Amino acid sequence: KQIFAQLKEKGKVVRGWIGVSIQNITPEMAEAFKLKDTKGALVGDVVPESPAETGGVQRGDVIVAFDGRPVKDASDLPRIVAETPLKKTVTVRVIRESQEVEVKVTVAEMDEGKAASRKQRRVPEQDFGMSVDEITPRWAQEFSLRDKTGVVIVEVIPDGPAHEANLQPGDVIKEIARKPVRNLKDYRAILEKMQRSKSVLLFVSRGGQTFYASLRAQ
Template identity: 40%
Template sequence: MTLDSRFRRRLPLATGLVLVLVALAAAFGHGRAATVPLWSDQPVAVTPATVTAPNWEGLAQALKPAVVNVSMKRTAQAPPEAADPFFQQFFGRAPQPRTQRGLGSGFVVNADGYVVTNNHVVDGATEIRVKLADGRELAGRVVGRDPRTDLALLKVEAHGLPTIPLGDSSALKVGEPVMAIGNPFGLEQTVTTGIVSATGRVIGEGPYDDFIQTDASINPGNSGGPLINARGQVIGINTAIVSRSGGSVGIGFAIPVNLAKPVVTQLASAGHVTRGWLGVGIQPLTADLAKSFRLTRTDGALVTSVSEGSPAAKAGLKEGDVIVEYDGRPVARAGDLPRTVAETPVGRAVPLEVVRDGKPVTLTATVGRLEETREAKAEPAPGEPALGVSARTLTPAVAQQLGLREQQGVLIVNVNDGSRAEAAGLKAGDVIAEVDHRAVSNVEDLQQALRRHATGAPVLLLVHREDAHVWIAVGA
C-alpha cells in the first residue's frame, strides 16, 4: 500500500489488502428519480453546542449506531506465467490461489439496508460481511461500484436500521469542526475530531480531484467511513491519507458528499454511473499564458487538444481556445470543467463561452457519453515562466527510434539548468509543435519564430508531451 514520493505516501484506508487508490471524482446525476429519497438531510437533534465546541458526545452517541464495519475476502490468483512449464522448471509448481482479506468502514444512508463505502474497500471481493453497531453481522451485496469516484453502494437484508443524514459540502468553511467515525486498524466505532483544513484539494488521483482535507485522525480501516459536521450530517467520505508511517499525521482526505450524492443515486437505480463527455484536453492558465492569449484573468480552461469526432470537435472548439463558461456557469478553474461536464445529462445541448484570439465566441456542444476507455482530464499547470535548450529536428526515423507518436516538430534534447526554459517547465523529450500559434517542423522554423517574437513578451509554445498537448509560456 506504499506509494512513496519524497517520503510521503497516499494510502487507501482499507487494511489487509494491497488496494490501488483510484481516481476520485465528481458525482453525476443521471439516475432515475426516486419517488422516496434514498437518504435524509435533516440535522440530528442534540443539545445545542457551546460557542467554543460542538456537542460531540451527543452526536457520537446518536450517530455511531449507523456506522458499520465492512470486511471482505477475495481470491488472489497466481500470475499467468506461473502455469508455464518453462517457468515451473525453475520455480516449481504454480502457487495455489490465496484468500486475501480487507477491512474498512461504511455508513447506513437508508433504513432498508443501503450502505455507502469506498470502492477500494470491496473491489474484487468474493464475500462481503457488514457488521452493525448492535453486533449483528450480515452478508453484504454490491449494488454498484464507481471506481472513478472510489464509491460503492452495498445492500444488507435488514430493515429499520439507524441512518446518518447527508449534508451540503459546498457550505463547508475552512476551520469548521468535523468528526470522523470508523474502524481504524480494526478498532470498531472509533471517534476522532478535528477541523476542515482545506477544501478543493487536488492530490493527483484523477480528473475529478476535489477533496476535503482534515486533521481529524484518519487511519487505515477508516476508508468509507463518514466525516460529519457539527449538525450531525455527513459532509464527506473518508478515503485517503498522506503519511510517512502509514498512520495518521493529521493530513486526511474525504470525498465531498455533494459529489457522492448523485453517484449513490445512480448506483441505487442503475448499478452504474453515466457521465457526460466533451472530448477536450485542457490545462490551467498561468499569468503568462493568459497574457499570451490576450486575457486579463487566469480563469477558465485552456484547450490543449480536441478529440476527432467528439462533441467538442463538432461544436467547433479548437486548440488554444479558452473555455470561460459552460452551460451558463463560469469555469473558475480548469479542474472544475471535467466535473461539470460529467454531471451533464448525455444528449443535452449546452452553450460554451470561449475566448479565441482575444475575442469572445459562443458555441453549442451536444454532450456525449463518457466511455470507460476515454477520460476528460485537466493537464497539470506548467511551471513558472522562463529559453535555454538544446534541440534537433524531429524526423519520422528519430521518432520511431525514440518511440514517439509525433512525427515532426522540434525535439528538446536538453534543458539548461537555471534557464528560462527550465523555469517554464520544459523538459527533455518534449516536442515543440507551435510557437506563438505558428507551426514549426524543424529547428530553422523555431529560430525564425523566435526572431519574429515581440521582445519583452512571453514566448507561447504548444508542446507534445507523452500523450498530451501542453501550452507553455516561456518568460521574457
C-alpha cells in the same frame, strides 16, 4: 441524488465527457492570448470526432462558462461536465481571438477504457534552458515519436525556464507565438525575430496530447 439514481439504474456512476484537454492560464499566456485575466480553462487539445469538436470547440479557445455555470480555472470544468446529464446539449461560452463566442456541445459518456549523448543546439539570442533538434529517426525511436513535423526537445537543464514550464525531453514543439514550427529552420527563424526579454508561448505535443507552455529567456 444523481449518483444514487445512476447506481440504481446502471449499477455504476456515469460521468459526462466532451473530449478536450485543458490547462490553467498563466499571466504570460493571458498576455500572449490578449486576455483580460487568467480566468477560464485553456483548450490545449480537442479529441477528433468528440462532442467538443462536433460542437465547434477549437484549440486555443478559453472556456469561461459551461451550461450557464462559470469556469474559473481548469479544475472547474471536469467537475461541471461530470455533473451534467448525459446527452444534454449545453451552451459553452469561450473566448476566441479576444472575442466571446458561444457553441453548442452535447455531453457524452466518458469511456473509462480510454483514458547516447545529446548534441546541444542553442538558438542565438535565446536561452530557454533546453536543447532541440530535428525529428530524426534516432529521436523518433528513442522517444517513440509519431510527430513528423516540429522540433524535439532533447535536453532540459534543471531549474531553467523550460524546466520551470514543465517541459521535458521528448516533447515536440509545434508552434511558437502561434506560428507553425515545421523544422529547426522555422524554430530558429521565429526566435531570432523575437525580443529576448519577451515571454514566448509554445504549443507542444507529448505522447499524443497537446498543450500550451509559456517561458521567458534567461
